[in-house]
Amino acid sequence: MYQSTAKxxxxxxxxxxxxQSATNEPAIAIMAHDVFHQENGQSILGxxxxxxxxxxxxxxxxxxxxxxxxxxxxEARCLAQGxxxxxxxxxxxxxxxxxxxxxxxxxxxxxxxxxxxxxLFVAAYAGDKRPTKDTRLLKAGLPNVGGIDGLWCxxxxxxxxxxxxxxxxxVERVFFLSPFTHFxxxxxxxxxxxxxxxxxxxYMLSYFDLLASKRTFPVSKLARLEGQSTHFRRNFDERxxxxxxxxxAITGH
Numbered sequence: 447m448y449q450s451t452a453k454x455x456x457x458x459x460x461x462x463x464x465x466q467s468a469t470n471e472p473a474i475a476i477m478a479h480d481v482f483h484q485e486n487g488q489s490i491l492g493x494x495x496x497x498x499x500x501x502x503x504x505x506x507x508x509x510x511x512x513x514x515x516x517x518x519x520x521e522a523r524c525l526a527q528g529x530x531x532x533x534x535x536x537x538x539x540x541x542x543x544x545x546x547x548x549x550x551x552x553x554x555x556x557x558x559x560x561x562x563x564x565x566l567f568v569a570a571y572a573g574d575k576r577p578t579k580d581t582r583l584l585k586a587g588l589p590n591v592g593g594i595d596g597l598w599c600x601x602x603x604x605x606x607x608x609x610x611x612x613x614x615x616x617v618e619r620v621f622f623l624s625p626f627t628h629f630x631x632x633x634x635x636x637x638x639x640x641x642x643x644x645x646x647x648x649y650m651l652s653y654f655d656l657l658a659s660k661r662t663f664p665v666s667k668l669a670r671l672e673g674q675s676t677h678f679r680r681n682f683d684e685r686x687x688x689x690x691x692x693x694x695a696i697t698g699h
Contacts, residue, residue: 456481458491476502521611525558525577525689531697532609533560536618537574538663544625545589545654546647552657555587555665558689560596561617562697564605567596568621569692572665579690584668585632589650590624593631594672595696601627626650634667 458479465473478501480492526533538556542549555570558577568591569583583596590599603620606613629644636656640649657663670686693699 456483456489459497460494518611521614523576523614524611526693527609527611528697529608530564531560531562532611532613533558533693534611534614535559535571535577541622543622543654545650546627547625548651548654550654550658552654553660553663555584555663555668557586558583558692559614559617559621560693560696561605561609561613564607566598566600566605566617566621567692567696568598569596569671569687570665570668571689577689579688581689582686583671583689583692584665585634585671587634587663587668588632589626589629591630591632593633593669595692596632596671599628599630601625631672634664635669636664636667 458481460477460479462475462477463473464475476497477494478497479494482490482492484490521534523534523536524532525535536557536559538554540551541554542551544550556572556574556577558569558571560567560569568586568588570586571577571581571583585591585593586596590601591597592599598621601624603624605617605620609617629650631644633644633653635641636653638649638652638656640646640652643649644653671692672687687695
């Protein structure tokens with residue numbers, strides 16, 4: 447029998463699937479083997495022993511400490527958070543934006559932001575209270591945002607892959623300070639000259655000239671979020687897209 451005074455530094459777990467003779471159903475057995483590391487760089491697997499309940503609990507405690515995120519203060523505007531996902535709302539307010547290199551201070555509707563796997567989606571809603579899962583969503587009324595599901599054309603801006611609530615203000619700053627350059631079908635129906643081609647420079651400037659003159663954003667001019675892409679095929683109905691169906695479709699829930 448091999449004898450060693452080397453300190454045990456590792457344990458190997460072998461998982462065996464065995465068939466129980468009484469029920470003919472498979473069961474799982476876990477065996478633990480001490481691993482002896484030698485000075486010559488080689489390692490030797492020791493004899494196996496049952497991996498007991500106490501050891502399992504100890505391992506789970508270690509894994510929990512290793513994977514638990516740092517604590518953070520709750521952001522009042524946060525609606526949902528996951529490993530690769532963060533959703534929050536922003537009540538209606540006047541905001542400084544860059545339109546084709548020209549600064550505007552304009553009223554904006556209440557918005558919902560959904561950051562998922564480094565992509566940002568933006569939609570609007572009526573009112574200024576915290577939205578619920580049944581809140582019906584509207585097009586954002588902003589350039590660079592898609593009118594079907596609200597996907598923002600980021601223009602090369604990098605967004606966090608594992609967003610935290612502390613990222614909310616920074617993501618909003620990047621969104622509003624990045625130049626708005628083109629409409630993707632999410633503009634409000636203002637019946638302005640040139641609306642048949644909302645991609646022109648002249649139309650975008652007249653759109654924001656009009657907004658700058660208003661006290662609040664005319665939410666009644668926003669169409670419902672279309673929600674007719676493959677994202678929404680299972681969740682869309684004639685009343686429009688709800689906050690929950692929007693979230694579920696984009697995140698794959």
